[in-house]
Amino acid sequence: METTWAPRLRDAGLRVTRPRLAVLDALADHPHADADTLVMVARQAHPTISPQAVYGVLKALVAVGLARRVEPAGAPALYEVRVGDNHHHLVCRSCGVVADVDCTVGAAPCLTPSDTAGFVVDEAEVVFWGLCRECRARTPERAAQVLQHRNRGGAHA
Numbered sequence: 743m744e745t746t747w748a749p750r751l752r753d754a755g756l757r758v759t760r761p762r763l764a765v766l767d768a769l770a771d772h773p774h775a776d777a778d779t780l781v782m783v784a785r786q787a788h789p790t791i792s793p794q795a796v797y798g799v800l801k802a803l804v805a806v807g808l809a810r811r812v813e814p815a816g817a818p819a820l821y822e823v824r825v826g827d828n829h830h831h832l833v834c835r836s837c838g839v840v841a842d843v844d845c846t847v848g849a850a851p852c853l854t855p856s857d858t859a860g861f862v863v864d865e866a867e868v869v870f871w872g873l874c875r876e877c878r879a880r881t882p883e884r885a886a887q888v889l890q891h892r893n894r895g896g897a898h899a
Contacts, residue, residue, distance in 0.1 A: 746770075754806035764788040765799040769809060769823045774831075774840040776818040814840070814869055830868040836877040843870065 747766045748758045756762065761784070768783035769775065775783070781796045800821055803809035812820045814833045820840060832841040845866075847853075853866040 750808060754808055756802060756806060756808075760788050761791050761795045762799050762803070764791055765796055765803070766808070766823065769803075769821055773822045773824065773842075774812065774820045776820055778818075780821065812840070812867075812869075814838075828865060830870065832870045832872065832874075834874040834877055835871055836873055836881065839874050839876075841874075 747763055751758050751762055751766075764784040764787040765780060767787060768780045772779060772783055777793070777797055777800060780800070781791070781793045784791050784796055800809060800811070804811050804821075807825055808823065810822050810825045812822065812831060814820065814831070817833075817838060822842075824842060828845045830843050830845060832843050833839075853868065855863060
């Protein structure tokens, strides 16, 4: 654990601590996990870590760019250690599974707004919504409803 994350923590100006190492390992093993899941996973390596400590570590990791916070509408915040590549996410409307999808252009920002309103844009965040393969197979009638809703111009099913 120490050899993988310690240099990255130091380079980001953070001290190497047992809670930070436990949370980073949890994030690496469970991409797109919410904080409660990360508490449970981090406790396997650090049994006395508190939820408050995990939230503090997540906040610090996001602030220095070692982790990314993703906030799909209607869902708890999710965290990942895949940072700096301006990738996007696919979210299943039924089961909530999240998958990474590379930006088609590659460089940040990979989308350009029609009007920047004076902003200097450095990142674009896109969330694609739909049904994953497993949910489509499990509930074909739900897949048909989502498709019909989309064809009528609806935003969410």
